[in-house]
Amino acid sequence: MAILTCTPEQRGGATRGEQRERTSTVAFVTDLQAAPSPTLPRRASKVDSIRPTYGFDDVSLAPGMETVEPSDVDTSVDLAGLTLSIPILASAMDAVVDVRLAGELARLGGAAVLNLEGVQARFDHPDTVLATIAAAAPEDLPALLAEAYGQPIREDLVALRLQQLRASGSPAIVAATPGAARRWGPFCAEHGADLFLVQSQVSSARHIAVGYDPLELSEFTRLMRIPVAVGNTTSYEAAYQLMGQGIAAIFVGVGPGAACTTREVLGIGVPQVTAISDVAAARDAFFDDTGRYVPVVADGGMRRGGELAKAIAAGADALMLGSPLARAAEAPGRGTNWGMAAPSPTLPRGTRIKVGTVGTLERILFGPSHVTDGSENLVGALRQSMAALGARDIRAMQAVEMVYAPSVAVEGKSWQRGR
Numbered sequence: 001m002a003i004l005t006c007t008p009e010q011r012g013g014a015t016r017g018e019q020r021e022r023t024s025t026v027a028f029v030t031d032l033q034a035a036p037s038p039t040l041p042r043r044a045s046k047v048d049s050i051r052p053t054y055g056f057d058d059v060s061l062a063p064g065m066e067t068v069e070p071s072d073v074d075t076s077v078d079l080a081g082l083t084l085s086i087p088i089l090a091s092a093m094d095a096v097v098d099v100r101l102a103g104e105l106a107r108l109g110g111a112a113v114l115n116l117e118g119v120q121a122r123f124d125h126p127d128t129v130l131a132t133i134a135a136a137a138p139e140d141l142p143a144l145l146a147e148a149y150g151q152p153i154r155e156d157l158v159a160l161r162l163q164q165l166r167a168s169g170s171p172a173i174v175a176a177t178p179g180a181a182r183r184w185g186p187f188c189a190e191h192g193a194d195l196f197l198v199q200s201q202v203s204s205a206r207h208i209a210v211g212y213d214p215l216e217l218s219e220f221t222r223l224m225r226i227p228v229a230v231g232n233t234t235s236y237e238a239a240y241q242l243m244g245q246g247i248a249a250i251f252v253g254v255g256p257g258a259a260c261t262t263r264e265v266l267g268i269g270v271p272q273v274t275a276i277s278d279v280a281a282a283r284d285a286f287f288d289d290t291g292r293y294v295p296v297v298a299d300g301g302m303r304r305g306g307e308l309a310k311a312i313a314a315g316a317d318a319l320m321l322g323s324p325l326a327r328a329a330e331a332p333g334r335g336t337n338w339g340m341a342a343p344s345p346t347l348p349r350g351t352r353i354k355v356g357t358v359g360t361l362e363r364i365l366f367g368p369s370h371v372t373d374g375s376e377n378l379v380g381a382l383r384q385s386m387a388a389l390g391a392r393d394i395r396a397m398q399a400v401e402m403v404y405a406p407s408v409a410v411e412g413k414s415w416q417r418g419r
Contacts, residue, residue: 055271056307060405066390073386074393075379077318079295080195080227080248082171084318085109086379087394088365089297091322092175092199093259093340094118094130095333099161103168104330104361113197113320114161115340116176116184121158122151127332133352134334141352145338158184159191166192175199178215189225197229199251199340221246232299234275239282249295251320252279256301258323259339259353272301273314273402280315280398304374305381312382312397313389323353324375328361 077087088110090097098120102112119126129148136144158174165172175197176184185196198215221228231251233239239250255262255269263269270278276298287293298316302308303324311319326337338352358364358376367377374381391397410417 053271053274054404055273056301056310057409058271058404058406059273059310059402060408061309061313061385061389062401062403063388064390064401068387068390068392070383070387072392073383075383075386077295077394079111079297079318080229082111082173082194084111086365087312087316087318087382088379089113089173089318089320090325091257091299091320092118092197093322093326093333093337094120094126095134095337096322096326096331098126098332099164099168099170101325101328101330101332101361102165102170105325106168106170108362108365110365111171111173113173113175114165116158116174116188117149117153117180118340119148120161121153122149124157130332131334133338134336138352153180153184155187158187162188162191162193171195173197181220182215185220185224185228193226195227195229195248196224197231197251199231217242217245217247221248229297231297233279234270236278236282239279240286243282243286243292243294247294249297249318250279250283251297251299252276252316253299253301253320257299257339258303258355259337259351260300261339261351272298273310276311276314276316283315305378305385306374308378308382309385309397310402312386312394313400313402315398317394317398321378323355324364324378325361327355327358328364329357329359330361331357 075087076083076085078084079089086109088105090101090105090110090112092113092115094115097112097114099114102114105112114120119129123129133141133144133148162172162174171194172188172192173195174184174188174193177200178198181196181198185198188196198217198220217230227248228246229249229251230242230245230247232253233242233250234252234254239252242250252275253272254275255266256272276296280296283294283296295317296315297318297320298311298314299320300322302311302319302321308319323337325331326333327335333355335355335357336352337355359370363369364376365379367380369376369380386392386397389397389400391400
């Protein structure tokens with residue numbers, strides 16, 4: 001019988017030197033494990049304190065113990081001295097608001113805001129410019145916008161548009177950025193404006209600037225002979241401070257609009273349900289402290305009736321719509337819309353989008369709806385939602401229960417999604 005022999009290495013074993021090395025290594029590791037580790041206090045990082053925030057798709061409205069007949073629901077709202085039968089404002093965007101749409105929306109019970117720094121105040125015949133922008137090739141659009149919005153704002157046109165707004169039956173509501181407000185606020189007040197909106201990307205009660213004198217809001221509201229509204233903000237603290245500056249209404253929303261790219265370009269913004277709720281809480285606290293009620297206007301991020309209802313339930317008194325109304329036949333954008341900061345020659349924060357033209361403004365707001373996705377008959381949907389929730393008016397709607405329900409839109413809807 002043959003006997004086969006092999007070395008320790010061939011057997012997969014270890015030599016005595018290797019065994020000694022392994023033994024010392026094991027002892028070293030054992031010593032480390034046995035030694036008490038020092039306690040290292042952990043400093044909290046920023047992500048440890050991130051609070052959850054909610055958008056329209058994250059929440060749902062919970063029915064209560066009562067329902068109301070839809071015809072008995074009151075959707076009216078008082079806004080800065082104006083009484084509107086529906087809580088709808090058309091956004092100060094050139095593709096949304098001109099004199100014609102403002103007059104039609106006023107007839108339907110809402111109000112429109114005209115952009116003082118848009119084409120309406122720069123051109124005798126703005127419709128021609130709007131048609132060119134709507135039809136321009138994407139690669140030509142930035143230069144075209146920069147050229148159009150580089151034309152000077154003219155006093156005669158501002159005065160004319162204010163006169164035309166009033167003649168159309170619309171309240172004369174106009175908007176300008178803080179840099180232009182000092183120049184155009186008093187002028188508009190003298191020429192018949194009803195409400196002046198100071199609107200910027202982010203509004204604060206304290207703006208720090210080197211090289212120029214920023215707008216002092218408290219002085220501005222005190223000297224203006226008409227109510228002054230301010231936007232936009234998302235913060236409880238900022239909203240409360242702004243209300244203390246004498247404003248008549250506050251607008252909420254940074255970057256939620258369909259044609260706005262602020263969130264992508266600058267990385268800032270708060271989901272609308274949280275933003276509206278925070279600012280509404282500031283409004284209520286300010287009212288408790290001072291006895292003065294400052295309406296909250298939710299601006300952007302709403303396309304369907306359910307989103308309008310959720311915005312009111314979150315605390316909004318009124319709603320500002322842009323792209324949903326740009327789809328109206330009366331809108332000057334011809335089925336397109338673009339953000340207010342899109343014309344910036346250095347850092348555009350808006351884009352032109354194609355929304356299409358689906359019908360009249362009346363159909364979009366009051367129906368009859370030709371679609372099932374809730375994007376038409378918006379006021380009818382709001383009224384029906386309020387009725388189902390037992391809310392007889394806007395203030396009651398602000399008190400309905402809201403629940404966290406991120407799956408509510410897809411629960412049981414697999415057939416609708418084609419699966």
